[in-house]
Amino acid sequence: MTEVVAQLIEALGDAVSVDAAQLDAAQADKSGHRSGSSPLAIVTARSIDDVQATLRIATQTRTPVVTRGAGTGLAGGAVGGSGEIMLSTLAMDRVFEINSSDLLAVVEPGILNGHFNDILAEQGLWFAPDPASKAISTVGGNIATNAGGLLCAKYGVTRDAVLGLKVVLPDGRLLTLGRRSVKGVTGLDLTALMVGSEGLLGVIVEATVRIRRAVPGTVxxxxxxxxxxxxxxxxxxxxxxxxxxxxxxxxxxxxxxxxxxxxxxxxxxxxxxxxxxxxxxxxxxxxxxxxxxxxxxxxxxxxxxxxxxxxxxxxxxxxxxxxxxxxxxxxxxxxxxxxxxxxxxxxxxxxxxxxxxxxxxxxxxxxxxxxxxxxxxxxxxxxxxxxxxxxxxxxxxxxxxLGGTLTGEHGIGVLKKRWLGDELGDDQLQLQRQIKQVFDPLGILNPGKVF
Amino acid sequence: MTEVVAQLIEALGDAVSVDAAQLDAAQADKSGHRSGSSPLAIVTARSIDDVQATLRIATQTRTPVVTRGAGTGLAGGAVGGSGEIMLSTLAMDRVFEINSSDLLAVVEPGILNGHFNDILAEQGLWFAPDPASKAISTVGGNIATNAGGLLCAKYGVTRDAVLGLKVVLPDGRLLTLGRRSVKGVTGLDLTALMVGSEGLLGVIVEATVRIRRAVPGTVxxxxxxxxxxxxxxxxxxxxxxxxxxxxxxxxxxxxxxxxxxxxxxxxxxxxxxxxxxxxxxxxxxxxxxxxxxxxxxxxxxxxxxxxxxxxxxxxxxxxxxxxxxxxxxxxxxxxxxxxxxxxxxxxxxxxxxxxxxxxxxxxxxxxxxxxxxxxxxxxxxxxxxxxxxxxxxxxxxxxxxLGGTLTGEHGIGVLKKRWLGDELGDDQLQLQRQIKQVFDPLGILNPGKVF
The missing domain is CATH 3.40.462.10 (FAD-linked oxidases, C-terminal domain)
Incomplete structure (x- = not known):
């Protein structure tokens, strides 16, 4: 057992797994892509505290961290490899609030999109982002990839449904971004920047999302x-x-x-x-x-x-x-x-x-x-x-x-890295790397992905 | 005349004004706030080239630049003061494309929101962001402040209507951000980051915006x-x-x-x-x-x-x-x-x-x-x-x-700076300043505003 894994176990107990089958599963997502070797350990966080503890150890030991929800990604963005801590938010799946007056909900990242919608449906409500994977994918993963789905032209993509986020930075600090109101323009829009950031900037540990009334009438x-x-x-x-x-x-x-x-x-x-x-x-x-x-x-x-x-x-x-x-x-x-x-x-x-x-x-x-x-x-x-x-x-x-993009809703992950510069251009790519560095100066969050 | 103004005149000719009345007007916006003294000069850019030329001179001479549209802001975000170049995009007001098949339009920043809507109305189309100032405010200014208006709960804020942007960085480089498609998740969402950035990160010189069909039926x-x-x-x-x-x-x-x-x-x-x-x-x-x-x-x-x-x-x-x-x-x-x-x-x-x-x-x-x-x-x-x-x-x-925000749609500018930290918290404020530094390492864009 490495020193890092020993530290994780000391801090997080049975939230840490080095089970070979689990580590093996963490090497792949639904894209079919597999990393070359298995990660060091999987931490299944139960709370924001667990996420912070994991990231503090990662920062102290300069250990890379790959954040993962249900592992349904299609670009290899959340696969774990050699020397990496796999941080799973799948067990953080509570719904803290469903507010039909303000049409918002506050959830943990690990809740499955479909399950969340089942709960909302009991109150005649729904969450519009609907990737085809919704029965098996998490809201946190949807946010990390700005997931799309079937209803986007009319009801928007995931970014349009995210009002605020709690995010843990690599050094363990907890940020509260965004708001609960329909409008808000205080400072730079870091909530929007986090949406679709594929695990590069921080770990999403809570989301305040816009929900809707079920659409009345005929279909x-x-x-x-x-x-x-x-x-x-x-x-x-x-x-x-x-x-x-x-x-x-x-x-x-x-x-x-x-x-x-x-x-x-x-x-x-x-x-x-x-x-x-x-x-x-x-x-x-x-x-x-x-x-x-x-x-x-x-x-x-x-x-x-x-x-x-x-x-x-x-x-x-x-x-x-x-x-x-x-x-x-x-x-x-x-x-x-x-x-x-x-x-x-x-x-x-x-x-x-x-x-x-x-x-x-x-x-x-x-x-x-x-x-x-x-x-x-x-x-x-x-x-x-x-x-x-x-x-x-x-x-x-x-x-x-044709004026399009190389990825509409799956993300860059590892599979589309080599074409990233073709779309963004060198100047923008450089700027994006620098922004990544602001959030993650040691480069321990999801290294080798996207850039 | 200062050396900077001489350089501007040499490069930009009659796009540069040092007319006292114009300089005086540039000290205020519609908030009633006035800066202590007038800016060095006003450059009324006619093209992206003009914006680039202005910013290159500003970078070489370390001269602050305040970008301004119609000056209808309500937070002092676009007022010019001592030693600053006022860069107006008001004359860049062309509509390059209205595409009813893809429901998008490509415009320059200086076009007035109301005028743009008049043009769209001829084709049964409209641009949903509708600040109360729309008859006198520019689309570029609306984007720079993520302007709201009367229709936001149903039709979204300005951010929801921006697909892509061309932006000139302080050193004169031109970036193309975003896309023309409904969906797109290639890299970090710098388009969303630019919306509402109040002139801190770059100068918006072109926007690809989502437009809508006029809503049919009764009102x-x-x-x-x-x-x-x-x-x-x-x-x-x-x-x-x-x-x-x-x-x-x-x-x-x-x-x-x-x-x-x-x-x-x-x-x-x-x-x-x-x-x-x-x-x-x-x-x-x-x-x-x-x-x-x-x-x-x-x-x-x-x-x-x-x-x-x-x-x-x-x-x-x-x-x-x-x-x-x-x-x-x-x-x-x-x-x-x-x-x-x-x-x-x-x-x-x-x-x-x-x-x-x-x-x-x-x-x-x-x-x-x-x-x-x-x-x-x-x-x-x-x-x-x-x-x-x-x-x-x-x-x-x-x-x-009450879970709200200190500005829903006007921005921070200079008038709400002192409360910014109350809403964002120290950690987020620090991160925002660092992001500003990535775009503008010399700190010449709209200094003293927001932060």
């Missing part, structure tokens, strides 16, 4: 099938351009649709090659859906519309079945480019071009209402082949050229 | 009168707590209502002591307004409801007439505390208590839907008397105790 859902993916993308862009604002607009390309059929024994592909699901909520839902249906039909879609919630769940089932169906095909690298919404058809053309030149399939899902695409690369074995990275690199370049 | 407006301000505040809190989301909810206290009557010859005070205006938009507007009307009536309000737009303008006219009416009473210090919405009645109690103990009136307006209050202190002469500052200090302390 109107359209499931549309198209001859090709470009037509589906053109419908999506046309719906946005017509001034309609769906709550959900999800696109599935032919590769993914066939994978769903293969895995679930369904026959969706017989209705069309590509699929677009569009859902409207709120008092204008039905009217908006009828307008969207006209656009879809005019652009060649074969579509059904329902205002029945159970039927709607069935119509959206294809989208939910997608990730599992792809995983059955091989190891999956899920990419995450995002482009302006009108550029969605062009981005699909760029993907088709890369597929052709590399002789590969790139099954793609898209949060079409946000212009956020998840092209998937499927391969054998645990390591991403170089050729796949080359193709992914071309994908990123294409997204940047 | 339903309620004007309610109450016996006392606490009843009006309780109605506002009850409307939010009932899950209703007005676009506008504005409260006027008895002092302000009487001032409006005195200035405009109206007789509003005869209908009630305090006034609450509530406006709903969107497809559920009428239904929501009827529910709000029930709450208002139950809580003692005497109210009218209209769905006629012209009548609505009349009902909201009292709110618009408020600032001018107060200015007629004497020099006005407009404060800007913000509290959680349910704390609005308690905040009015705290104001009443301060009024009693100091023997003064504090006429107060509130963006009640946001919990953002503008208590006004009226006095004679140009300087804020010490006793008024003492009373304002108690106001800030009361807001902080």
């Amino acid at each position: 109107a859902t359209i499931a549309a099938f198209y001859l090709g993916v470009r037509d589906a993308a053109a419908s999506s862009a046309a719906i946005t351009a017509a001034g309609l604002q769906p709550a959900v607009m999800e696109l599935i390309d032919p590769h993914v649709l066939r994978a769903i059929d293969a895995f679930h024994g369904s026959s969706l592909s017989q209705r069309g090659a590509a699929h677009l699901a569009v859902q409207f909520d709120g008092p204008g839902a039905e009217n908006d859906a009828r307008r969207a249906l006209e656009i879809i039909t005019r652009l060649g879609g074969d579509a059904d519309l329902t205002t029945d919630r159970d039927e709607a769940d069935e119509l959206l089932a294809a989208r939910r079945a997608a990730h599992g169906s792809l995983a059955a095909l091989g190891t999956t690298l899920i990419e995450d480019v995002s482009v302006p919404r009108s550029a969605l058809p062009d981005m699909f053309d760029a993907i088709a071009d890369i597929e052709k030149r590399y002789g590969i399939s790139i099954p793609t899902l898209a949060h079409a209402g946000d212009g956020n695409l998840h092209p998937n690369f499927i391969f054998d074995g645990p390591e991403v082949p170089d050729e796949i990275w080359d193709a992914a690199g071309e994908l990123f370049t294409a997204a940047l050229k | 339903a407006t309620i004007a309610a009168f109450y016996l006392g301000v606490r009843d009006a505040a309780a109605s506002s809190a009850a409307i939010t707590a009932a899950g209703l989301q007005p676009a506008v909810m504005e409260l006027i206290d008895p002092h302000v209502l009487r001032a409006i009557d005195a200035f405009h010859g109206s007789s509003l005070s005869q209908r009630g002591a305090a006034h609450l205006a509530v406006q709903f938009d969107g497809p559920g507007a009428e239904n929501d307004a009827r529910r709000a009307l029930e709450i208002i009536t139950r809580l003692g309000g005497d109210a009218d409801l209209t769905t006629d737009r012209d009548e609505a303008d009349e009902l909201l006219a009292a709110r618009r007439a408020a600032h001018g009416s107060l200015a007629a009473l004497g020099t006005t210090l407009i404060e800007d505390v913000s509290v959680p919405r349910s704390a609005l009645p308690d905040m009015f109690d705290a104001i009443a208590d301060i009024e009693k103990r100091y023997g003064i009136s504090i006429p107060t307006l509130a963006h009640a839907g946001d919990g953002n209050l503008h208590p006004n202190f009226i006095f004679d002469g140009p300087e804020v008397p010490d006793e008024i500052w003492d009373a304002a200090g108690e106001l800030f302390t009361a807001a902080l105790k």
Whole structure:
């Protein structure tokens, strides 16, 4: 046992684990990426005090710390490796306050997004950020990556839902950032800076988040099938351009649709090659859906519309079945480019071009209402082949050229580090590193990630 | 003429002014605060190049630079003083792009918010941030202060509408921050950090902002009168707590209502002591307004409801007439505390208590839907008397105790510097200063402001 682990155990007792299976699990996240070797120990913090004690020992001993929630990241941002302390906030999962008058809640970072929403639903409330992983991902992890999801164009990304944060700095000091009021402009907005900072600046130990009243009225859902993916993308862009604002607009390309059929024994592909699901909520839902249906039909879609919630769940089932169906095909690298919404058809053309030149399939899902695409690369074995990275690199370049970004909602982690400078430019990259240094002068928080 | 001014004139020609009247005007903003002496010169930049040239000279000569838009600030954040270059972005007022497909626009910082909205309205579009000053304030200034306004609870503050920024650093380097897509999580969110940074970090020279489609359907407006301000505040809190989301909810206290009557010859005070205006938009507007009307009536309000737009303008006219009416009473210090919405009645109690103990009136307006209050202190002469500052200090302390903030939308500037540490705490204040140093190592951007 190293001296650091001995110190952790002395300070934190059975919150510290060196169990081989747990250390092994901490080497990976849901991206498929694994670090080369296991971390020193896992501290499962039960309180802010535990986080502070861990970070003080880390600072004294200059030991790197990787903060982790449920480990559902898709960019390798929270994987632990050699010589590192893995600091888990998963057991800090209390809800301290649900305030329906002020539409805010105060929670610990480890609460699962889905569980939090179940609790809120009992009071007719909800938390809008809804990554596809919400059943298994934590609110703290959502904040650390500024997670997106299906509802962002209408209901915002995670950053829009965070009012205030408690954060422990690497030296153990506790900061209280932000506020409980709707507005506030006192000093620089460090709350916004923490959101999406991927464990580089501090450890989020409490969050004051904006919650919403459940949206009243009908939900109107359209499931549309198209001859090709470009037509589906053109419908999506046309719906946005017509001034309609769906709550959900999800696109599935032919590769993914066939994978769903293969895995679930369904026959969706017989209705069309590509699929677009569009859902409207709120008092204008039905009217908006009828307008969207006209656009879809005019652009060649074969579509059904329902205002029945159970039927709607069935119509959206294809989208939910997608990730599992792809995983059955091989190891999956899920990419995450995002482009302006009108550029969605062009981005699909760029993907088709890369597929052709590399002789590969790139099954793609898209949060079409946000212009956020998840092209998937499927391969054998645990390591991403170089050729796949080359193709992914071309994908990123294409997204940047269209005015987009190389990651819409997953983050940089370790997997996208090499392209970071392409998007940010040298001057901004330097500035970002310097800001990191202000928070973490010893460089012990999540080293080797992002930068 | 100093050497610095000579260099500026050599590089920038007639963009540089040392006209005494202009220099004098640059010593003040709309807060009533004046600096002790006039700046060296005013550079009215016409382009990014001009901004870069100015900042390079400033860096070489270690000359402080104060960036200014229309000078409508209410915290002294953009007033120029001795030895400083005033850098105006008011002439950089072009609209480069209005993109209705992607619901974004690209503008220069000097465009007036109201003018920008006039241009957007021609295409059925709008820019949601709407400070009360929008007819005379710039989009760049709105961004630099993270300006609020009347519509924030429903449509967000300025930060929520900024996708990307071009920023010139003090050494003249041009940074491109953010993106054109709905989502994006590449690196630290420096766009969000720039919003509300009050000229401390860099000069905003271009902004990519989110725009919206005009909200279709009816607008339903309620004007309610109450016996006392606490009843009006309780109605506002009850409307939010009932899950209703007005676009506008504005409260006027008895002092302000009487001032409006005195200035405009109206007789509003005869209908009630305090006034609450509530406006709903969107497809559920009428239904929501009827529910709000029930709450208002139950809580003692005497109210009218209209769905006629012209009548609505009349009902909201009292709110618009408020600032001018107060200015007629004497020099006005407009404060800007913000509290959680349910704390609005308690905040009015705290104001009443301060009024009693100091023997003064504090006429107060509130963006009640946001919990953002503008208590006004009226006095004679140009300087804020010490006793008024003492009373304002108690106001800030009361807001902080209620979980609020000392500035909801005006910023810290010079006027609220002394209370900054009370809200942020020493550790955060230190961190904020260090971040400032990363952007501006020589400390030449807006020195003496905020920190």
